[in-house]
Amino acid sequence: xxxxxxxxxxxxxxxxxYPELGTGPLDVRPLIDPELFELERERIFKQSWxxxxxxxxxAEPGDYKLRRLDVANTSVIIVRDRNGEVHAFxxxxxxxxxxxxxxxxxxxxxxTATHTLTCRFxxxxxxxxxxxxxxxxxxxxxxxxKSCLGLKRIHCAEWEGFIFINLAEQPxxxxxxxxxxMADHFAGYPYHEATVRLRYSxxxxxxxxxxxxxxSEAYHVPTIHxxxxxxxxxxxxxxxxxxxxxxxxxxxxxxxxxxxxxxVTANLGGRLRTSDRHxxxxxxxxxxxxxxxxxxxxxxxxxxxxxxxxxLGAGNGYPGMAYFTHQFWPVAVxxxxxxGTNHFRPPETVSERVAIxxxxxxxxxxxxxxxxxxEDTYQALASGVLEEMVLMDEELMIRNTHKHWHDYxxx
Amino acid sequence: xxxxxxQFSQLESLAETxxxxxxxxxxxxxxxxxxxxxxxxxxxxxxVLDQVLDYLDRYxxxxxxxxxxxxxxxxxxxxxxxxxxxxxDCSNTVPNSFxxxxxxxxxxxxxxx
Ligand code: FES
Ligand SMILES: [Fe+2]
Numbered sequence: 001x002x003x004x005x006x007x008x009x010x011x012x013x014x015x016x017x018y019p020e021l022g023t024g025p026l027d028v029r030p031l032i033d034p035e036l037f038e039l040e041r042e043r044i045f046k047q048s049w050x051x052x053x054x055x056x057x058x059a060e061p062g063d064y065k066l067r068r069l070d071v072a073n074t075s076v077i078i079v080r081d082r083n084g085e086v087h088a089f090x091x092x093x094x095x096x097x098x099x100x101x102x103x104x105x106x107x108x109x110x111x112t113a114t115h116t117l118t119c120r121f122x123x124x125x126x127x128x129x130x131x132x133x134x135x136x137x138x139x140x141x142x143x144x145x146k147s148c149l150g151l152k153r154i155h156c157a158e159w160e161g162f163i164f165i166n167l168a169e170q171p172x173x174x175x176x177x178x179x180x181x182m183a184d185h186f187a188g189y190p191y192h193e194a195t196v197r198l199r200y201s202x203x204x205x206x207x208x209x210x211x212x213x214x215x216s217e218a219y220h221v222p223t224i225h226x227x228x229x230x231x232x233x234x235x236x237x238x239x240x241x242x243x244x245x246x247x248x249x250x251x252x253x254x255x256x257x258x259x260x261x262x263x264v265t266a267n268l269g270g271r272l273r274t275s276d277r278h279x280x281x282x283x284x285x286x287x288x289x290x291x292x293x294x295x296x297x298x299x300x301x302x303x304x305x306x307x308x309x310x311x312l313g314a315g316n317g318y319p320g321m322a323y324f325t326h327q328f329w330p331v332a333v334x335x336x337x338x339x340g341t342n343h344f345r346p347p348e349t350v351s352e353r354v355a356i357x358x359x360x361x362x363x364x365x366x367x368x369x370x371x372x373x374x375e376d377t378y379q380a381l382a383s384g385v386l387e388e389m390v391l392m393d394e395e396l397m398i399r400n401t402h403k404h405w406h407d408y409x410x411x
Numbered sequence: 412x413x414x415x416x417x418q419f420s421q422l423e424s425l426a427e428t429x430x431x432x433x434x435x436x437x438x439x440x441x442x443x444x445x446x447x448x449x450x451x452x453x454x455x456x457x458x459v460l461d462q463v464l465d466y467l468d469r470y471x472x473x474x475x476x477x478x479x480x481x482x483x484x485x486x487x488x489x490x491x492x493x494x495x496x497x498x499x500d501c502s503n504t505v506p507n508s509f510x511x512x513x514x515x516x517x518x519x520x521x522x523x524x
Binding site for chain 1: 457460461464465468471472475483486487489490491493494496497498499505506507508509511513514515516517518
C-alpha cells in the first residue's frame, strides 16, 4: 500500500499536492449530456464571473461593447458612462423587450456621442448609466414610474483592466474574492499597453469543455504542434498550482541544440526581439510568474474558471506577443464559440507591423492545429463508449476544473 | 503602370497576385496557391526582405502613402505565406489542421493602413 502511494506521488508530483482532487479517472458524462448542459446555464454561467471586455475597448466615455451570451439566452451591453464608470446591462429595452442594440455579431464595439442608447422600436432613450431618460408620448402611459424602468443591471467589476460580469442576482463573492490567488498572481503586468488585438473565432461542433480541456494541457504540444512549432517538442510544463476553481502553470522551452530558427522567423521575429518596445520584458512579469527568472520562459498558462485563459508571455515566448487569451462560449451541448486573441503592443514602424503579422500567422496556424481534434473528440465521446478519461500529472488543470465543475453543479 | 518602386521591379509579377489589402483576401490567395507559387514568392522575396522593410520603414505604419501600398501588402502577404515554405513543405494548408476557412479573423483584418 505504502509503495503504491509512493509510486503515485512520484508519477504525479503536482496532482498529489491536491489530495482533494484525487488521481483517478474523470467522468465523461458532463461533456456530452444535454440535460447537464441545461443545468450548466444556471449553475455555472449564471453564477460565476465571466470575462467580457478589456478596459481599452471602452477607452472613452460613450464607448460600449456588445457581447452575446447564448449560454444565458441574453446579450450584454458593457458601457462607459460620461463620468468614466463602466456598467453592464442586459441588452433589452424595458418597454416591450426589444433588443436595445441589434447583436448579429458575437461581440462588437460601438460609441454613443450623446451618452444615450435609444431603442429602435418606439424610441425609448436610456442614459449610459442605465437610467430611463425619455419616453415618446409619455402622457399616454398611466402610472409610469420612470425610475423603475432603467436598464436591467448586471454586476460588473474590473481587475487589471479585465472587465468581468456576473449574472447572479447577488454574486456569492466579489470578483477579487472569486479570482482567489489568481488576482495577485497575475497582477501588475501592463496589460493595457498591448492595445493591438488580433482575434480569431470559430464555432466548434463540440462541447465547450472539450475545447477548454484541449487548451488546458501541454501534453499535446509535441504531437499536435510538430508542424508549426517543432522547437516546442521538449517543452517543460511545470509550477502547476490551483487557486480554488482556477489553476495556473508555467511553460518553459529549453533551447534545442542544433535547431536554428528558419530564415524568415529569424529575420522578422528577430526584429521584435531587438526592438525595445516588443522585446522580451521578463522584468515586467508579476513576481510569482517565472519566479526563477529563467530565460527560456515561454508563457504563464492558466485556466480562469469557467471559460477564460490568459497566457502571459511578456514578449519572451512568441516574438513580440505580450499576452494572448482564449474564451469558450457554450452555444449548445455540442456547439461552442471559441475566441482566441493575440495582444501586442502597437507597432511603431511598418517592419514591426509586418513582423507582428508573422508571429500572429504562426500562432493562428498553431490554433488551427489545436482545433483540429475537438470535433473528433466530441463525436467520439458522444458515442458514450468511453465512460471515463484518465489523466497524467500535467493534465492537472483539467482535473481541477472538472472537480469544481462538479461542485458548482452540485452533482 | 508599375506597382512597385523601381528597385523592386523583379517582384512586380508577384505583386500582381499577392499584394492584396486585407488579411482575408491574402488568405484566399494563400489557400489557392500551389507549391510553385510559394517557392517563387519565397525565393524572390527572401533575398530582398531587408531592403523591402528598410524601404517601408521611411513611412509611419498607419500612414503609408498610396504608391508604397502594393509593396507593403506584398510584405504582409509574405509574412503570412513564408510559414508554408519553412514549415509546411509548400502545402497551402497547415498539415493535420482545422479547416482554415472556418476561422474568422474577427479583428476585422490586418489592414494595410
Ligand atoms: S420596445 Fe423599446 S421602445 Fe418599445
Ligand atoms: Fe496547443
